[in-house]
Amino acid sequence: MTIKEVVRNYSQRLKQITHIPAKEVEILICHILEKNNIWLHLNYNNEFNQIEKLEKLINKREKDYPLEYLIGKASFYGESFLVRENVLIPRPETEILVDNAIEILKETQNKTVLEIGTGSGIISVMLALLIKDIKIIAVDINDDALALAKENAKKHSVEDKITFIKSDLYTDIDKNEDIFMTISNPPYIANNYKLPTNVKYEPSNALFGGEVGDELLKNIIDETSKREIKYLLCEMGYDQKKPLENYLNNFNIKDYSFYQDYEKFDRGFTIEFKN
Structure with missing residues (x-):
């Protein structure tokens, strides 16, 4: 079969899984052949002789196994990051969190940042790429996440700006x-929430934040306040704005704001503490 015929045939099997089945088949073919999309379309009428490899990947994808795990990478902020099983897959809405941090950091002399729950390292790496003279401490409790984050820091040549530490929140800082x-x-999903099938393949300790879901967020707010750190920026669940806003009444806060994601759901906050 030609590449064109393979894309047409196999995309039928992914119609119930993704809204871009043909595109995903192309991505898998490019991954197998180690070619880019331009090459693929220039060679669309060439024979494809790696059907067995493609079949294995399609079989997994049919079960809603994440595409990013299959190809070992994900795009974030226009950059390519390594992705691996047992580490959370980057989400586009996290780019907003990075944007918010940049707006604050570019106006200050002290550029020491702590990232809690670094995962694949996307936030720390992007801040290191975009902010001059930044010093980052990135922590996680997941050894696989820390190893992957270090790889991504090295891939983007910012390993000299980031110190990686295994720590449960602030414990070892x-x-x-x-x-x-x-x-x-941080994890902010309630423990009893029924996850979509594709998300179930991701590590639960990077998703579930407690019985209500916002327990870890509240712990982070508590500890950040105790440590007299000026700014705290976090993602949160779409339904957590009101309870968290009420919780902030317990602290000495100069200013705070909430923001929405690309789908107009409440997605995160910025707190400026009085120091």
Whole structure:
């Protein structure tokens, strides 16, 4: 079969899984052949002789196994990042969190940032790429995540700007460290929430935040306040704005704001503490 025929035939099997079945088949073919999309379309009428490899990938994708895990990479902020099983897959809405951090960091002298729950390292790596003279401490409790984040830092040549530490939130962070900002995309889904099939393949400890879902977020707010860190930026669940806003009444806060994601759901907040 030609590449064109393969795309047409196999895309039928992914119609119930994705709204771009043909595009996904093309992505898988490019992954197998180690070619880009331009090459693919220039060679659309050539024979494709790696059907067995494609069949294995399609079989997995048919079961809603994430495309990013199949090809080992994901796009974030226009850059390519390595992705691996047992580490959360980057989401486009996290780009907004990075944007918000950049707006604050570019106006300040102290550019020491702590990222809690670094995962694949996308937030820390992008901040390191976009902010001059930044110093980042990136923590996670997942050894696989830390290993992958280090790989992504090296891939983007920013490993000298980021210190990776295994830590549960602030536990292993030096109390004397002069941190200006904490940033986090922590687990914030309620434990009893029924996940879509594709998300079930991702690590549960990067998704579930407790019985209600916002427990870890509240812990981060508590500890950030105690450590007298000026800024806290976090992602959150779409239904957590009101309870978190009420919770902020317990703290000495100069200013705070919530933001929405690309779908207009409440998705995160910025807190400026009074120091």
